Amino acid sequence: MTSYCFLDRFPVEILHILFNYIPIPELYYNLYNVSDYINAILIHYSISLINLKSFLQYHVDFICHHIKPNQIISLKLFDDIDNNGQSELFFSHFHIEQFTQLQSLTLINIENTFLEFILPNLNRLNHLRSFSFDTTEDYRMINKDYRLRFTQSTSILLNTCTNLLSQLKQLTLYNVQEMTLKSLSCLHHLTISECSTTELKRICSEIPQLKSFNACLQGDPIYIKDLSSLSNLTWLILKIDVFKNQFLSMNFIEEFLPNLFQLKHFEFQANYGDDFDDGKRW
Template structure:
């Protein structure tokens, strides 16, 4: 490999440049340009990995070239573009290896994996954001495979799994608010729920005193439902209502 003009730049400046790119972009642009840049890549420890809609060859490249302790943000997707990605990911890594991880996002990962994933998050002391997004496949999984009673049993088990990690998070997105019951949320600043009952919303009001952004789908079954509660720190509210309120 030849040297290039960027080899004259200090490591700190190049690392600052990397902060504007996703991990795959960094590898595709800067790998194998020069020995100096390759050494800079090895010492960079703030990679943002987004596996959504990624090609298999690019997935393998990221897994081969980046160590878990170099990653601060991770997105894993099991949607229609990349089915089976979560199983492939856990064949490469254990989640507790990502010691510097700050943000973690799952997209359409089936509940089968949730306990295994969230039980390991408790070891990630730097984690402050956890998102579960676009549950299209998951909703179909629930309706096709589980009865109502089985869903309740699964939810109860998953609530216990989530409980230990929730108090350290500042940003959360979950399929529904039942996961937040019986736990305090002292650091929570942003909350997105795809489903929430008035009773859960009332609980969140007292459990999350620092909440500033709230985005919920509220499910009501009575025109007598009261759902206006005193969120003293709230700055932004997005409220969508289903049913009768």
């Protein structure tokens, strides 16, 4: 194809900046084959994010025919009722190990049968630094065995991806039960959807280098004092679901919060408690 258009006058650097403001489906659907010059730029353009949740079904197939996996920096796979099967369609074109430049991977509501083809090969992604693997609340309501599914998938991750865990900077999981946390030696940012007090103690003991921690804590609130050992925290978000026969007061917060000298952002939510509206104690 030999064609020319007005956009051919722009340098590559300017077009890359412009491309960053255009959704990926629209970018490739509208600009591919406009000219040889634009095609050459699109082929080598580093795609900051592919989010399948925002893609229509025909977008997925079209994009897969016009991109290379080594262009993608961040990938988000999200399966639900509205876009069920898009992740499977996407990976009918690619294998996860082809995403050699991938730095961030998010897997939401992905079925175990499909995960078996993804998780064992994550060790091959040498640039991956952020990994999110979780389920939504709607998914948990429909799939009552989600805890068992998650445990099975986590087992695959632990048995096959030791190198990956040691290189991660950011991690999001439903829980960290039965995980060996000491392998997360470089981890700085951790998000846990369901965290027991036992898991909290292990996190504080085995990952003291954390800089941000976001968790929904369940169980006896007395153990939140262990957070004082995370002295490097700059960002802390806590949702605490205590048992109905237990009570959460400002005293528990005062046991750890004054020790977090570097903390700049703190969010707190509790289903039971008292004294939190006393401004003098904050």
